[in-house]
Amino acid sequence: MNMISFVATTQLALKNIWRWRWRLLTIFILVAGSFALFVLYSGMLTVSSQIGVAQTVELNLPYDLMVMGDQNSPIIPESQLPTPKFRRPILKKAETGSSIIVKSETGQIELLGIEENSHFFKSDFLIEGNWLVDEDDIVLPSQMADQFDLSLGDEFYVYNILQDGVQVQYKFIISGFYQTDYDLDLPLIKTESAALIRQDAAPNRFFIQYNRAESELPHLVEWMRAAYPDAVLIYPTVTTDMGTALLQQIFQPGRWLLVLIFMFMGIGVLTVAFITFLERRRELAIMKSIGVSNGQIVYALGLEQGSAGLVGVIAGMIIVMLLGQRISWFSAIPSSELAKFVLQGSFYTLAVMIAAISFPTILAKVATVNQLLFARNIPIVRTDIDHLAKPTGWILMREDKENLRFLKFDVVDGRIEGILLKEVGDRVKEGEVVATQEMYLGLRYHEWRSPCDGEVVEYNRDSGHMAIKPDDPEAGRYPYPAHILQDEIRHQKNLEQGRRRARLENSVQTSK
Amino acid sequence: MENTKRPILETVNLNKAFYLGEAVYAVNNVNIQVMPGEIAIIVGPSGSGKSTLLSLLGGLDRPISGDILINDKSIVKLNEDELALMRRKNIGYVFQFFNLIPHLSALENVELPMSISGMARNEARERARFLLDEVGLTPRSHHRPDQLSGGEQQRVAIARSLANKPAVVLADEPTGNLDSKTRDMVIELFCRFNETEKQTFVLITHDTSLTSYAHRVISMMDGKIEDIEVRPR
Missing domain, CATH: 1.20.5 (Single alpha-helices involved in coiled-coils or other helix-helix interfaces)
Known part of the structure; x- marks a missing residue:
């Protein structure tokens, strides 16, 4: 298409736009309305969701993350709990299996259960009293003793809250004080005592103290959720997350409405485009008959309907801006979200317009002039068949032994569902059509063509097999497996x- | 001299069938030749396959077998796009019912084939004016088809068919819907262009009186060629 023919085709398209202005106006209204509705409704959902989430309050927790496994299952030893393979520093306390956070008269403390005779500071750092001997012995750091004025033999209570909420008290007798240069200031009890406290506490539950940047918490939650799919995770922002999830559920039907908006728009635009095509069949036939190429037809139709779609999107944007000035919540839509909705709306509109333009143009491209002119079926898919699609061994054996070429037509009750053009005794030429069939409302068209010059020697009405005897024994042989x-x-x-x-x-x- | 010329239009064993409860051959093994500069008229009763044959010759429809040669080039294997380009260069088609583009004026209708084939606008407009003048429609050149009579529309269609100086003009019952006066005017047009521009015409008619203008008369019956009569020029 050179510049002159391009200009001529454009002029023709512009005249067609004026001629079909009411149809194109319908497309324009559908596009503009759907686009504006899509953007405004998406914005409304976003703002509503933000307002809802803003109502939630973060939890004030003494830990960063609590993983609650199945409360009714037997306790899983901490050493057997699945652990994500990374973030060892984060999971340190969960992994040690000996550290418990409980309340005591000193407030919230962390107890460390240790094995007698195995801990490295057993003898080195004990400054007063004895090491752990009995189940209720407890060794305290000396600074704690100083802080709370504790002495050897004093009773020391710790409290644990069970899974049903009941508070349990454990009594310990201070058996010794220790001092160390290391940053270790935990009360020490026997491992068995620690296990008892842990067992009394909610089973299959552990805490994670998180020492990293807060922004990493979502990743940690994500990982733990993957590691413990059945567990309940409690963390400070769980309320916000749950609120967001709840709002998403509430707004989900609204998002389907967005899909429906474009579905109805698509159906409307496609219907208008298709009806217009049907009314313009004669015009398209004339254009093809005087030598207008397929490319020019596609360009002209694309320009006509594409311009309606494009102007529709622009008008939709203007509607959004005008209504946005009158809607109080519109300014609350983040500009990035608004841009996303505009892009999404444009993309969906583009998809609908491509479909609306493609269908008529494909039909116009593949149709002959007479198919357009006389409103005949227009097959989009044409297939030439000159061999068997699914050859049976028996037929191939006959082809081989009797030197025949077989074709098979689709027959129902002895009648081919199309036109049988040749009969037994007729001569055929290579490539000559021997039968045709239209399928799927004429959108698909099969032509069975003779694979060779020869003579039709057999036709089985029941199976639809036609045998052609080739003049040249080697002609038209198809390489079946x-x-x-x-x-x-x-x-x-x-x-x-x-x-x-x-x-x-x-x-x-x-x-x- | 005549025998040394190659036909401008030729069919070889041409077949076209339709399914009307059973296969009906509208064109059955047709072999014809049309020489350059001839007026060939295809005659036959209604339903004899004349229009189907002309559609096949113009590439408006596809045969089920056989070949069609225009200037020795086969057109049956061409796709729709190639056919459109072939028509643009080689074929002018006059439909029985004129088939002008309704929202374009007579002048624009005649100009369109030239514009879309890339002819300069001024040149195209000049030739369109010339052709409309030739068919006697200069005063009506800015009228749309619905403002023209049947005879006038047919003359615009003829002018349009001649726009790109095609190798052959195919006309399907060009006088079928016209009164006798307009019919004579149209036939005279064909003869004039045949004489002045050596334009080849293939016309279809069931009006046997028109055969007197023909150099070649092809008679059809039931889709088959019944007789071909070549007349000295």
């Missing part, structure tokens, strides 16, 4: 052997 024929030959041999054997056995029995 060799195994089909070989399998059939083997099958026939087996059959023949079986028959022979049966005849032999029959004759032996007769002679007896």
Whole structure:
């Protein structure tokens, strides 16, 4: 298409736009309305969601993350709990298996259960009293003793809140004080005592103290959720997350409405485009008959309907801006979100317009002038068939032995569902159509063509097989997979052997 | 001299069938030739396959077998786009019912084939004016088809068919819907362009009186060629 023909086609399209202005106006209104509705409704959902989430309050927790496994299952030893393979520093306390956070008279403290005779500071750092001997012995850091004025033999209570909310008290007797240069200031009890406290506490539950940046918490939550899919996770922002999830559920039907908006718009635009195509069949036929190429037709139709879609989107944007000034919540839509909705709306509109333009243009492209002119079916898919789609071994054996070429038509009750153009005894030329069939409301068209010059020697009305005897024995041979024929030959041999054997056995029995 | 010329239009064993409960051959093994500069008229009763044959010759429809040669080039294997380009260069088609583009004026209708084939606007407009003048429609050149009579529309269609100086003009019952006076005017037009521009015409008619203008008369019956009569020029 050179510049002159391009300009001529454009002028023709512009005249068509004026001629079909009411149709195009319908497309324009559909696009503009749907686009504006989409953007405004999306914005409304976003603002509503933000307002809802803003109402939630973060939890004030003494830990960063609590993982609550199945409360009714037996306690899983901490050493057997699945642990994500990374973030060892984060999971340190969960992994040690000996550290418990409980309340005591000093407030919230962390107890460390240790094995007698195995801890490295057993003798080195004990400055007063004895090491852990009995179940209720407790060794405290000396600074805690100073802080709370504690002495050896004093009772020291710790409290644990059970899963049903009941508070349990554990009594310990201070057996010693220790001091160390290390940053270790935990009360120490025996491992068995620690296990008892842990067992009393909610089973399959552990806490994670999180020492990293807060922004990493969502990643941690994500990981723990993957590691413990059935567990309940409690963390400070869980309320916000749950609120967001709840709002998403509430607004989900609204999002379907967005889909419906574009679905109705698509149906409307496609219907208008298709009806217009049907009314313009004659015009398109004339254009094709005077030599207008497919490219020019596609360009003209694309320009006509594409311009309606484009102007529709622009008008939709203007509607959004005008209404936005009158809607109080509009300014609360983040500009990035608004831009996203505009892009999404434009993308969906583009998809609908491509479909609306493609369907008529494809029909216009593939149709002959007479199909357009006389409103005949327009097959989008044309297939030329000159061999069997699913050859059977028996047919291929006949092709091989009797030197025939077979075609198979679709027949129902002995009638081909199309036009049978040749009969037994007719001469055929290579490539000549011997039968045609239209399918799927004429959108698909099959032509069976003779694979060779020859003569139609057989036609089976029941199976739809037509046999053509080629003039040249080698002509029109299709390379079917060799195994089909070989399998059939083997099958026939087996059959023949079986028959022979049966005849032999029959004759032996007769002679007896 | 005549025998040394190659036909401008030729069919070889041409077939076209429709399904009307059974296969009906509208064109059955047709072999015809049309020489350059001839007026060939295809005659036959209604339903004899004339229009189907002309559609096939113009590439408006597809045969089920056989070949069509225009200037020795086969057109049956061409796709729709190639056919459109072939028509643009080689074929002018006059429909029985004129088939002008309704929202374009007579002048624009005649100009369109030239514009879309890339002819300069001024040149195209000049030739369109010339052709409309030739068919006697200069005063009506800015009228739309619905403002023209049947005969006038047919003359615009003829002018349009001649726009790109095609190798052959195919006309389907060009006088079928016209009164006798307009019919004579149209036939005279064909003869004039045949004489002055050596334009080849293939016309279809069931009006046997028109055969007197023909150099070649092809008679059809039931889709088959019944007779071909070549007349000295």
